[in-house]
Amino acid sequence: xxxxxxxxxxxxxxxxxxxxxxxxxxxxxxxxxxxxxxxxxxxxxxxxxxxxxxxxxxxxxxxxxxxxxxxxxxxxxxxxxxxxxxxxxxxxxxxxxxxxxxxxxxxxxxxxxxxxxxxxxxxxxxxxxxxxxxxxxxxxx
Amino acid sequence: xxxxxxxxxxxxxxxxxxxxxxxxxxxxxxxxxxxxxxxxxxxxxxxxxxxxxxxxxxxxxxxxxxxxxxxxxxxxxxxxxxxxxxxxxxxxxxxxxxxxxxxxxxxxxxxxxxxxxxxxxxxxxxxxxxxxxxxxxxxxx
Amino acid sequence: xxxxxxxxxxxxxxxxxxxxxxxxxxxxxxxxxxxxxxxxxxxxxxxxxxxxxxxxxxxxxxxxxxxxxxxxxxxxxxxxxxxxxxxxxxxxxxxxxxxxxxxxxxxxxxxxxxxxxxxxxxxxxxxxxxxxxxxxxxxxx
Amino acid sequence: xxxxxxxxxxxxxxxxxxxxxxxxxxxxxxxxxxxxxxxxxxxxxxxxxxxxxxxxxxxxxxxxxxxxxxxxxxxxxxxxxxxxxxxxxxxxxxxxxxxxxxxxxxxxxxxxxxxxxxxxxxxxxxxxxxxxxxxxxxxxx
Amino acid sequence: xxxxxxxxxxxxxxxxxxxxxxxxxxxxxxxxxxxxxxxxxxxxxxxxxxxxxxxxxxxxxxxxxxxxxxxxxxxxxxxxxxxxxxxxxxxxxxxxxxxxxxxxxxxxxxxxxxxxxxxxxxxxxxxxxxxxxxxxxxxxx
Amino acid sequence: xxxxxxxxxxxxxxxxxxxxxxxxxxxxxxxxxxxxxxxxxxxxxxxxxxxxxxxxxxxxxxxxxxxxxxxxxxxxxxxxxxxxxxxxxxxxxxxxxxxxxxxxxxxxxxxxxxxxxxxxxxxxxxxxxxxxxxxxxxxxx
Numbered sequence: 001x002x003x004x005x006x007x008x009x010x011x012x013x014x015x016x017x018x019x020x021x022x023x024x025x026x027x028x029x030x031x032x033x034x035x036x037x038x039x040x041x042x043x044x045x046x047x048x049x050x051x052x053x054x055x056x057x058x059x060x061x062x063x064x065x066x067x068x069x070x071x072x073x074x075x076x077x078x079x080x081x082x083x084x085x086x087x088x089x090x091x092x093x094x095x096x097x098x099x100x101x102x103x104x105x106x107x108x109x110x111x112x113x114x115x116x117x118x119x120x121x122x123x124x125x126x127x128x129x130x131x132x133x134x135x136x137x138x139x140x141x
Numbered sequence: 142x143x144x145x146x147x148x149x150x151x152x153x154x155x156x157x158x159x160x161x162x163x164x165x166x167x168x169x170x171x172x173x174x175x176x177x178x179x180x181x182x183x184x185x186x187x188x189x190x191x192x193x194x195x196x197x198x199x200x201x202x203x204x205x206x207x208x209x210x211x212x213x214x215x216x217x218x219x220x221x222x223x224x225x226x227x228x229x230x231x232x233x234x235x236x237x238x239x240x241x242x243x244x245x246x247x248x249x250x251x252x253x254x255x256x257x258x259x260x261x262x263x264x265x266x267x268x269x270x271x272x273x274x275x276x277x278x279x280x281x282x
Numbered sequence: 283x284x285x286x287x288x289x290x291x292x293x294x295x296x297x298x299x300x301x302x303x304x305x306x307x308x309x310x311x312x313x314x315x316x317x318x319x320x321x322x323x324x325x326x327x328x329x330x331x332x333x334x335x336x337x338x339x340x341x342x343x344x345x346x347x348x349x350x351x352x353x354x355x356x357x358x359x360x361x362x363x364x365x366x367x368x369x370x371x372x373x374x375x376x377x378x379x380x381x382x383x384x385x386x387x388x389x390x391x392x393x394x395x396x397x398x399x400x401x402x403x404x405x406x407x408x409x410x411x412x413x414x415x416x417x418x419x420x421x422x423x
Numbered sequence: 424x425x426x427x428x429x430x431x432x433x434x435x436x437x438x439x440x441x442x443x444x445x446x447x448x449x450x451x452x453x454x455x456x457x458x459x460x461x462x463x464x465x466x467x468x469x470x471x472x473x474x475x476x477x478x479x480x481x482x483x484x485x486x487x488x489x490x491x492x493x494x495x496x497x498x499x500x501x502x503x504x505x506x507x508x509x510x511x512x513x514x515x516x517x518x519x520x521x522x523x524x525x526x527x528x529x530x531x532x533x534x535x536x537x538x539x540x541x542x543x544x545x546x547x548x549x550x551x552x553x554x555x556x557x558x559x560x561x562x563x564x
Numbered sequence: 565x566x567x568x569x570x571x572x573x574x575x576x577x578x579x580x581x582x583x584x585x586x587x588x589x590x591x592x593x594x595x596x597x598x599x600x601x602x603x604x605x606x607x608x609x610x611x612x613x614x615x616x617x618x619x620x621x622x623x624x625x626x627x628x629x630x631x632x633x634x635x636x637x638x639x640x641x642x643x644x645x646x647x648x649x650x651x652x653x654x655x656x657x658x659x660x661x662x663x664x665x666x667x668x669x670x671x672x673x674x675x676x677x678x679x680x681x682x683x684x685x686x687x688x689x690x691x692x693x694x695x696x697x698x699x700x701x702x703x704x705x
Numbered sequence: 706x707x708x709x710x711x712x713x714x715x716x717x718x719x720x721x722x723x724x725x726x727x728x729x730x731x732x733x734x735x736x737x738x739x740x741x742x743x744x745x746x747x748x749x750x751x752x753x754x755x756x757x758x759x760x761x762x763x764x765x766x767x768x769x770x771x772x773x774x775x776x777x778x779x780x781x782x783x784x785x786x787x788x789x790x791x792x793x794x795x796x797x798x799x800x801x802x803x804x805x806x807x808x809x810x811x812x813x814x815x816x817x818x819x820x821x822x823x824x825x826x827x828x829x830x831x832x833x834x835x836x837x838x839x840x841x842x843x844x845x846x
Contacts, residue, residue: 002521003558011270013154013179018338029339031346032221038154039221040181042270056441057452058517063555064454080173080180094340098284129152129183132345135285142846143803148836159620170621172628197723198734199799204837205736235622239566272571273627282565293834295718295743300479311480313487314785320718321785322745324834362737362744376481380425411716411747414486417426434693436577436602455644461577462644463604465693503596503603552575552606582761593762595769658763662707695712696768705706 003122004060005048006067010075013040014083014095038082044127045070045104049112051119061116069115073107101126101136109138144263145201146189147208151216154181155224155236179223185268186211186245190253192260202257210256214248242267242277250279285404286342287330288349292357295322296365296377320364326409327352327386331394333401343398351397355389383408383418391420426545427483428471431493433502436463437518440507461505467550468493468527472535474542484539492538496530524549524559532561567686568624569612570631574639577604578647578659602646608691609634609668613676615683625680633679637671665690665700673702708827709765710753713775715784718745719800722789743787749832750775750809754817756824766821774820778812806831806841814843 015038016030026034033039047070051060077087083095089103101124109121127133156179157171167175174180188211192201218228224236230244242265250262268274297320298312308316315321329352333342359369365377371385383406391403409415438461439453449457456462470493474483500510506518512526524547532544550556579602580594590598597603611634615624641651647659653667665688673685691697720743721735731739738744752775756765782792788800794808806829814826832838 001560001564002524004521005556005558007554009270011180011182013181016340020338029344035221035223035227037223037226038179038181039152039223040154040179041152042183053517053519053521055517056443058439058519058522060521060557062452080176082176082178082180085178086176094335094337096335096340098286098335098342099340101284129150131289133287134342135287137283141283142842143806144840145803146838146840157622161620170626194799194801194803196799197725199721199801199804201803201839203734235617235619237617237622239568239617239624240622242566274569275624276567276569278565291834293744293746295745298481302479311485317785317787317791319787319790320743320745321716321787322718322743323716324747362740364740364742364744367742368740376476376478378476378481380427380476380483381481383425411714413430415428416483417428419424423424432693434603434605436604458644458646458650460646460649461602461604462575462646463577463602464575465606503599505599505601505603508601509599552573580763584761593767658758658760660758660763662709662758662765663763665707697710698765699708699710701706 001050002053002060003048003050004063004066004119005046005123005125006063006070007044007046008067008070008075009042009044010079011040011042012078012081012083013038015039016094016096017084018094038084041128043078044133045074046123046125046127047104047108047121048123048125049116049119050122051116054116054118059116060119061112065115069111070108073111074104097126097128097132097134098136101134105136105138142191143194143201144189144191145204145207145260146187147204147211149186149188149208149211149216150183151186151220152181152183153219153222153224154179156180157235157237158225159235179225182269184219185274186215187264187266187268188245188249188262189264189266190257190260191263192257195257195259200257201260202253206256210252211249214252215245238267238269238273238275239277242275246277246279283332284335284342285330285332286345286348286401287328287405288345288352289326289328290349290352290357291324291326292361293322293324294360294363294365295320297321298376298378299366300376320366323410325360326415327356328405328407328409329386329390329403330405330407331398331401332404333398336398336400341398342401343394347397351393352390355393356386379408379410379414379416380418383416387418387420424473425476425483426471426473427486427489427542428469428546429486429489429493430467430469431490431498432465432467433498434463434465435501435504435506436461437506438462439517439519441517461507464551466501467556468497469546469548469550470527470531470544471546471548472539472542473545474539477539477541482539483542484535488538492534493531496534497527520549520551520555520557521559524557528559528561565614566617566624567612567614568627568630568683569610569687570627570634571608571610572631572634572639573606573608574643575604575606576642576645576647577602579603580658580660581648582658602648605692607642608697609638610687610689610691611668611672611685612687612689613680613683614686615680618680618682623680624683625676629679633675634672637675638668661690661692661696661698662700665698669700669702706755707758707765708753708755709768709771709824710751710828711768711771711775712749712751713772713780714747714749715780716745716747717783717786717788718743719788720744721799721801723799743789746833748783749838750779751828751830751832752809752813752826753828753830754821754824755827756821759821759823764821765824766817770820774816775813778816779809802831802833802837802839803841806839810841810843
């Protein structure tokens, strides 16, 4: 088994805000992240696929194909968008890095088989800043 | 002469949008950066002070004092804010990295003498993303 | 399960020196790291907490709270200190990155429950230099 | 158990080319990576050894010894070389990052015991570019 | 005056080899860089344009247009190529980072006016590795 | 004119302490940097040489020779040392980054002509941490 990773980049606006709470409680819990006028980040997204290399190519997955897939399925939805307002798959969800990583997994996991028969999705790693990041390995892991 | 630099960090939302233009023209010129629902960035800010070191301290400027000054005068205004809506010194200005760097210069330049008598502001370097950045050395340079 | 990480920074002096050995043996084993006048490093510390996000916040742990905890419990003990002379929890121990990572685990592991009920400490990753680092996942792992 | 890592660097030329295929099929599958005149990369190699620290040194492995071993066994074979033409252990193999990481494992795994009795090889992580990398944990993992 | 920079990336094979010298002299002068089977690098290219921002856009130059220009004029010639064999503008020249930076200047300098009327080319910065790089500010500077 | 740079690395212990002042005043001015038991850093040193490339090599300076020179003249004096106690050229001087950069200039400037006849020392850039650094261009600049 080899783990193969591709790093992509997008930027977006968001706020952390629970609509079931008062404005005061949101500010108490989320601090400046609850700013109603939004703030934003440059996100780094690392997608890892695991499998045994195809003996004919030496590849678990062609990283150019993986890059194209991530751009088409994920970055076109997220780049230069507002995570709370513009992104259908985030509608009604908290715009935390944790939740966003899970949703990216849910989008990409069924699509990996369209670009390789030698690997499957292993991990979504998402940096909100160079100092804050999350990793998700799928449900039940 | 020695050039001494301190790197700080903030994140913010913004859009590139000229209110004198139609929405169509803004989208034509600024593309996804004109998204009316905003997007955002992690900005890296490098402030450079130049001068001759004080022989008693070996410092052109105490970088802890410079860090405190940048946080108080600049980051408290910008961090987790919307550059177009929340920042008084950006009101009515284009929220480009170029303009933001000039405004940060205008704020910090007169304040450097409050933390050192051996140096003056030399450069504002501002990264909007790891791949896009600007430098400003003051008016007339 | 989501893995959430926060990166912090400190710098310190240390030497690698086994007091049960002669000076010659220390130099033979540790080379310049045994310099009796000390050397030092900028350490990067990454603390990872794992758990299921709280549905109300979208957080496994509030990374601002994690940052405050790391600063209070770990960085106040280590930053700008001498690991061999100034740090009570390193007294009588080898000041290697391996041992330091284990001791940081021992300090933080029981404190994570004070900042989240949705996660527990998963990993301490400690960079001594950009090229040398260790990871520790707790006893018995 | 502690995981201790050392990062090294080399650069090399290569092409992705399956000699059982026509030139046209190679270009179709590998695109510009099949350029018959070669291209190249700065590779970053991270070698991770796991074990319990030696109580007398605080080390799982002396990272200077690990660095010397990597240089002698791996970098002398790869640095400033052509992976397809100059490297005996890559002869007849696809010069993908996946295959190269496996071969580096095969070289280093039996040699770790020559520099430490407290650890064994855990992972080979190989960056072909800052955005493309692979990890290998040995056969059967 | 503001200095605006865009970072791009390419990889290539090359060798350092003076055809007027014997093979022995080339190896004596260039060492492993003279390997006749080539080696290669991931190059980072930073292009800096200087000028006064356009008051209507806040831009010295639209960095998306600058990125497109660099890709079309420079990266299409260099990426995944052999600098000695495949690149017309390097034919008959030493494939050093110094010479390559000068040639990139010569290509881009006359083209900047096609994407902005507010700036001109100021600097080409070219990293051959993260530790080796050159800067060129044009002839006569 | 081309500017060619080489990045090297060392680590060291130091303290900021003016022996003409009381201990209290040192702590007041330098804070934790005055810790009498020392602290330390991983320093990054970038040395820039400027000149016209030699037409026969394409080099302003052979960066391998520059690396060897920096290691012999500077790093052997500084790496794994105490800047206040172990380094003859820092004796009696404040161990600030500013002063250290000036002293490295004084050592290297007269030696560059021993490795190239096409360039001279242009800049010493010294990072004390990734966020604090200084640049020195020689006396009278």
